[in-house]
Amino acid sequence: FFVCGVIEKVLFYLTRVNTMEKKLAEYKCDTNEAICLKLVRFPEDIEDDGTTFHPEYSHQIFGDDEVAFGYKGLQIQLFYSAGNLSTLFKVKYSSKVTETFDCVEPDDVEGKIREIVPAGFTCNTDDFISLLEKDANFKPFGTLLHTYTVHNEEAGELTYQIHKADITCPGFQEYHERLQTFLMWFIETASFIDADDDRWDFFLVFEKYNKDGETLYATVGYMTVYNYYVYPDKTRPRVSQMLILPPFQGEGHGAQLLEAVHRFYCSLPKVQDITAEDPSENYVKLRDYVLVKLCQGLPSFAADKLHLGFSADMIKEAQDKLKINKKHARRVYEILRLRATDMSDEEKAREYRLEVKKRLFGPYRKNQRELAKMRKCLRPEELVSHMGQMDTQTQHEELEKSYQVVVEDYRRIIERLASQA
Ligand SMILES: *[C@@H]1O[C@H](CO)[C@@H](O)[C@H](O)[C@H]1NC(C)=O
Numbered sequence: 001f002f003v004c005g006v007i008e009k010v011l012f013y014l015t016r017v018n019t020m021e022k023k024l025a026e027y028k029c030d031t032n033e034a035i036c037l038k039l040v041r042f043p044e045d046i047e048d049d050g051t052t053f054h055p056e057y058s059h060q061i062f063g064d065d066e067v068a069f070g071y072k073g074l075q076i077q078l079f080y081s082a083g084n085l086s087t088l089f090k091v092k093y094s095s096k097v098t099e100t101f102d103c104v105e106p107d108d109v110e111g112k113i114r115e116i117v118p119a120g121f122t123c124n125t126d127d128f129i130s131l132l133e134k135d136a137n138f139k140p141f142g143t144l145l146h147t148y149t150v151h152n153e154e155a156g157e158l159t160y161q162i163h164k165a166d167i168t169c170p171g172f173q174e175y176h177e178r179l180q181t182f183l184m185w186f187i188e189t190a191s192f193i194d195a196d197d198d199r200w201d202f203f204l205v206f207e208k209y210n211k212d213g214e215t216l217y218a219t220v221g222y223m224t225v226y227n228y229y230v231y232p233d234k235t236r237p238r239v240s241q242m243l244i245l246p247p248f249q250g251e252g253h254g255a256q257l258l259e260a261v262h263r264f265y266c267s268l269p270k271v272q273d274i275t276a277e278d279p280s281e282n283y284v285k286l287r288d289y290v291l292v293k294l295c296q297g298l299p300s301f302a303a304d305k306l307h308l309g310f311s312a313d314m315i316k317e318a319q320d321k322l323k324i325n326k327k328h329a330r331r332v333y334e335i336l337r338l339r340a341t342d343m344s345d346e347e348k349a350r351e352y353r354l355e356v357k358k359r360l361f362g363p364y365r366k367n368q369r370e371l372a373k374m375r376k377c378l379r380p381e382e383l384v385s386h387m388g389q390m391d392t393q394t395q396h397e398e399l400e401k402s403y404q405v406v407v408e409d410y411r412r413i414i415e416r417l418a419s420q421a
Pocket of ligand 1: 134138139174
């Protein structure tokens with residue numbers, strides 16, 4: 001009796017734990033799905049799910065699992081007026097765990113969002129609609145650098161403007177705080193900048209649109225650039241962050257923005273060259289495209305010069321006229337040379353392959369030099385393990401793989417240039 005009683009209790013307890021676990025699992029939400037973002041132009045957009053978009057990342061706020069615990073049907077709404085980015089913030093759910101019934105506390109979702117969304121948002125839809133009406137008075141910050149149009153299937157010809165702003169523009173600092181919250185959702189390792197430093201330049205993209213017969217401006221994306229000092233009297237602008245908001249991605253705004261930024265700094269004599277902080281693969285591809293577009297008209301990069309190799313003239317011309325450093329100019333040369341090379345001609349294709357591989361081999365050669373140095377001070381068994389990592393067969397395979405990836409990227413850039421021509 002006694003033993004059976006204990007087993008029964010244990011079993012009872014185990015099933016309880018099990019159902020409890022199942023029940024609690026229902027209270028876990030994927031935060032990338034739960035967070036609903038929206039750029040609102042018209043009041044009817046608020047109820048239109050078609051304009052909602054979701055984060056790619058939320059790990060910086062909700063942890064690596066990107067899960068919020070404690071709610072069923074969680075929806076975190078962050079809706080922004082299209083221009084000024086006035087913010088509506090609401091947390092909705094169908095049910096929530098309670099401490100008294102479930103002995104667990106729900107995550108403080110609201111508190112976590114408040115950490116990145118600056119004060120001044122509203123939680124009331126009617127208030128948000130009044131703020132939305134004020135968007136008619138919103139004008140882009142700073143000075144106009146560049147205007148361009150994009151053809152849109154539905155809307156026809158749309159006009160975009162790129163502006164340069166800095167923190168001295170009235171209202172800009174607060175606007176930038178609202179804008180930079182998007183970085184958390186779309187850049188894997190985003191961090192906020194200390195904008196209160198006059199070495200930052202901000203470049204903003206806006207779309208002009210029509211509302212009730214008036215021209216309004218919608219925020220499309222932006223770039224931040226830090227002006228580093230270079231001894232004795234130069235600066236080196238370094239691109240720090242760049243984001244095109246998801247509803248506008250794939251329309252060529254990134255290339256327009258980067259080109260406008262390059263052209264802006266090229267016109268300043270004190271600028272040495274333009275660099276980027278920890279660039280992503282996508283950024284490098286975008287930059288290659290833009291730099292090739294800028295360089296293809298330079299005499300030193302003319303088709304008949306390309307097969308003679310990467311020259312001092314190319315380095316100097318790219319540097320002087322376009323503030324492009326040697327490393328970036330080298331990639332431009334490789335892309336333009338690929339475009340000018342008949343790759344079905346075996347001899348020419350071989351020359352091209354060797355030329356690119358020579359550059360790619362640079363880091364391996366350095367490894368070998370280091371290895372040679374190490375040999376002198378390593379014990380034999382340590383040496384063997386290092387040798388193993390670097391045998392020539394693997395080196396060749398790695399090199400071939402890198403070459404294929406590089407050329408594939410180059411081909412896509414060449415295609416894109418051709419489609420724009
Ligand atoms: C933009 O938003 C800020 C902060 O909510 C507000 O103070 C300002 O009046 C708004 N400007 C416009 C034109 O809506």
